[in-house]
Amino acid sequence: MTPFKRLFDISAALFLGTVLMPLILGVALTVLVRDGRPILYRAERMKTPTKGFPLWKFRTMRVAATDGGVSGGDKSSRITPTGRVLRRKRLDELPQLWNILRGDISFVGPRPPLRRYVEMFPGLYAEVLKSRPGITGLATLAYHRTEERLLSSCRTAAETEAVYCRRCVPRKARLDIAYARRRTICSDFKLMLATVFRRISLH
Numbered sequence: 118m119t120p121f122k123r124l125f126d127i128s129a130a131l132f133l134g135t136v137l138m139p140l141i142l143g144v145a146l147t148v149l150v151r152d153g154r155p156i157l158y159r160a161e162r163m164k165t166p167t168k169g170f171p172l173w174k175f176r177t178m179r180v181a182a183t184d185g186g187v188s189g190g191d192k193s194s195r196i197t198p199t200g201r202v203l204r205r206k207r208l209d210e211l212p213q214l215w216n217i218l219r220g221d222i223s224f225v226g227p228r229p230p231l232r233r234y235v236e237m238f239p240g241l242y243a244e245v246l247k248s249r250p251g252i253t254g255l256a257t258l259a260y261h262r263t264e265e266r267l268l269s270s271c272r273t274a275a276e277t278e279a280v281y282c283r284r285c286v287p288r289k290a291r292l293d294i295a296y297a298r299r300r301t302i303c304s305d306f307k308l309m310l311a312t313v314f315r316r317i318s319l320h
Contacts, residue, residue: 123223130217137211141212148199152197161231161232163242164222172216172229177203177204186278188268189271189277190270217252222249225252226249227245227256227297237282238282241287242290245290248300256288258311260285260292264285267285268281
């Protein structure tokens, strides 16, 4: 990551954190009142092939004793009514502004993967994670709805895992690697705008 990009990330995260603070507090209070504690969900993600970090989101699911892998149809019954709204509008990702300030992720980059998938596909993620992970990216924008559709039809954790590994991981990785080879500040800014307008359209 270049010093300019890091400076941009910090400045934008501070600005958005200040502007969106009433919304962030409102979402936190809504989750607390409607769903109880914990308000936030913490999960390990990888920013390099060997280094993990805690990624923060507003909690959207009922707490389970064990929880691993990506979310598919097998977990849909655990999503709370509040959580469905937060996910649809992407408001559950607001706490990730803190991850940006910490330097864990950037605004634009590949979505940070779970450790288990990095260990399953070491060669692939060694290339993908040459770029700092981000909140949004080409693969996130281009493949999110397809991934959501594919995984929502899965009825067991094993089926979700198989579909994700076979049909989602390779395709998203190819998009992330291709984008990294020709990325510019302008292209990053265009992806951020595309993400904002897509989220606005969901309201």
